[in-house]
Amino acid sequence: MSLRTAPSPVARVVADPGRRIRSRRRLRAADLMVALCWSSVAMAVALYLAYGGLAQVTDLASGLTAAGIVTGLVGTDLILVMLVLAARLPVIDRIVGQDTAMAFHRRLGKPALYLILAHGLLLTIGYALADGSNVVTETIALFQGPDMALAYLGLGLLVAVVVSSVVAVRRRFPYEVWHAIHLLSYAAVLVALPHQLSAGAVLAEGTLQRVYWIALYVLAFGSIAVFRFLVPIVRSARHDIRVAAVEPIAPGVVSLHLTGHQLDRLQTQGGQYAIWRFWTGATWWHAHPISFSAVPTDRSARITVRSLGRGSDALGRVRPGTRVSIEGPYGIFTDEHRSTSKVSVVAAGIGITPVRSMLEHAALRPGEATVLLRATDATQSYLWNEIGALPSMRGNPIFSMMGARPRGLATWMSAEALSRGVTITSVFPDLLQSDLYVCGPQSWADLVIRDARAAGLPDSQIHVERFDW
Template sequence: MNSTIRPNRPSSSAPEGTSHRDRDRSFRRRERAAVALIAACWLSVIVAVMLFLASGRPAQIAGLSDAVTAAGIVTGLIGTDLLLVMLVLAARIPWVDRTFGQDAAIRLHRRLGKPAVYLILGHGALIIVGYSLRDGLSLWHQTLSLLSGADMLLAWLGTGLLVVVVVTSLVVVRRRLAHEVWHAIHLISYAAVLVAVPHQLSAGQVLAGSTPQTFYWTCLYVLAFGSIAWFRFAAPLLATEEHQLRVVGVEPLGVGVFSIHLSGRDLTRLGVRGGQYAIWRFWSRGTWWHAHPISFSAMPTDTGARLTVRALGAGTERLARLKPGTRVSFAGPYGVFTDAARSAPRLAVVAAGIGITPARALLEDTDLAQGEATVVLRATDRSQAFLWDETKSLVERSGGAVVEMVGRRPSGASSWMSADAATRGTSISTVLPDLLDSDLFVCGPGDWTDLVVAEARAAGLADRRIHVERFA
């Protein structure tokens, strides 16, 4: 069944005040910063190659073997540079998260993975061919000769570890692995890069001496591993110790859905924005080894916070049995699914199932003008109406509109709406009449979210005004 609630609200003109202009200026700054970050990633590759060319080694090329060897060195430098850039992108640096978004940073991290490994493999192949031409040995005997020496063995080990990481990151393989197993394997990439350092010191001579090339690579290694050490490990440990989070209780909301209430101290100092998430670890038997990315379902107070979880596997199911007093560690907050990402005068939100959690916190944290927000709440049936009353209260308080859409999707059709709404010819522009003057925030299951985004784009909404949080 489909029901609609539409409170009276003003016309679709933009709310008065300077908030829209401020948001637009803020968005432009973040947009420029994101472009600069991508440019810096590729600039680092150019710098690595230019420093090698300026080192004088290319001038020593006297024949085919030297040319092939030089090509092998260049591919190795580019591959290593990309690996270090990947570590920086995965380090959860707050500035990167605020301007680029952690999800976007990780997507770029993944895109760079295969090219980086292919370049490292190409480096090894070209070096073997180049040395084989120089020494007059067969490829097999040349390969065996390169296995002598601890630094070369480490280089081969590092390459093997990188191949393992790439293979286990393939979708068909990753789906067969428990998340924690995959995550542990993925951490091998840190070791894979580190074990190549002796090779660069000896055979590569990149880190030897006091040259601009040495300075560049030293800085890049320090940036990559320093960022990982601080932002992935040290900073979360210090924050956990400072805020002393504990489980107060677990509140059931429906079948497999529950809220975890936390206590702590000075939690407003976390700087959480509505719509953000953190990486949580609950220190009890059966849960301590599993880290969970969970959104805040309400804005934290100075002494308390709330998370709302849907059990999607054995790991999250165990969270429903947490005992009061359980210690909690965390990293974050992360994410740009917040009011800070907006650039339009109006706000449109479409949320399904447990996707209501970041949407509800986003609405709580947004200073809504009269009639500024329109929210669509989507569920297969009423048992999935989690936190709907709270969300409607937040929207209607400012004269906004709430649309409840309950019912299964039409069979045999690609639609994010209920079958009843689709039959009546309802469109995204019908339920969100101010869509083109809005920032659209969509949160829910991945395939469902893609359908909402596709329809919004078809209606003419620019990509920069579409913000997505997918749940799986």
């Protein structure tokens, strides 16, 4: 395997019309999903106004109170939207993938918290002005009201969740600790519900507002109950997945061979991942997002894991026969989601796992795919030998790039490749007429995407599998 060092003439590639149509439909569906999210916010405000919200505004105190009510409604609506995005609904996964859905979920977190904080502050000031008291006295009085202690508790829990989600803070916690804190968001929303339904006449019984909000709560928590708990429990019991063997691949890397019943009925596409839980004393409390490194058959499946901490390190020591639970499969890092007739692939380190299963599952003809495998040294060439043996890779070039990156230079390539004049377009001469699949460490993958965008590749043709949380 070698690298091209000079651009080849760009071939004119005719895109698959069927793939283009499916891609446009997914983009329209994604836009519709975003529109529905914001429409729910508009509906919350519109219903408040329809039931005479502005009619109550007669002075500064009532104006601040009305603003506090609106910020509370919008903030709560956004939190419920966040819960729906995190519920792993199959329709959301098929349209945008869990990676994109959770990115949107994270972006809504701070605005939602700021709105809830503004809700409490504006109402307190408004009530204080109306009563002729001060903010401290009014806060104490509000705390003694019906259900207000629960409302303040919910606010405190939301603050803890958002603070723990800030990247600088999040990285200080093991995943399991961060995840446990994040689950408090469910409790935060639930404990605030009695306050929302009982405070004033905003959501009075018999109003369409009350029906709307109850429906939102049912959608959010019903989705979580079904798709985060019920479906995984039923699926795990039905397929009875267990560890068949643990195969060392490289230092700190193992393949877990799994067995079960009718695993092909999971309908896993190559490139997807699942959330795995291994039921041993040392691992039962760890939930691991791990890609399939081979497409499941009726009786077998395989995942390949690199030790990145205590949780993943313990997976290399699980014993054959260990029971395994599964959530998923998830993800759109698949051949089905490409929009062109050609494929360009860049994989680094353990990022080879979804790439390997994606290529296994892809319907590729000779000349349709170009693959670049990246590693710092030979110890990171996990599963490389399997890529060339895949039937789909017959007649498709595979290149390797090994070596450290140059110091002080933001690049995804090795120093040796740069010195030879290698570029992303020299490796992939048909890049602009291809779908680019990138998988590896996030900062490294971002550099690949930067170069692809600089070459003119649109985001709709870029597919990324993230391995961070």
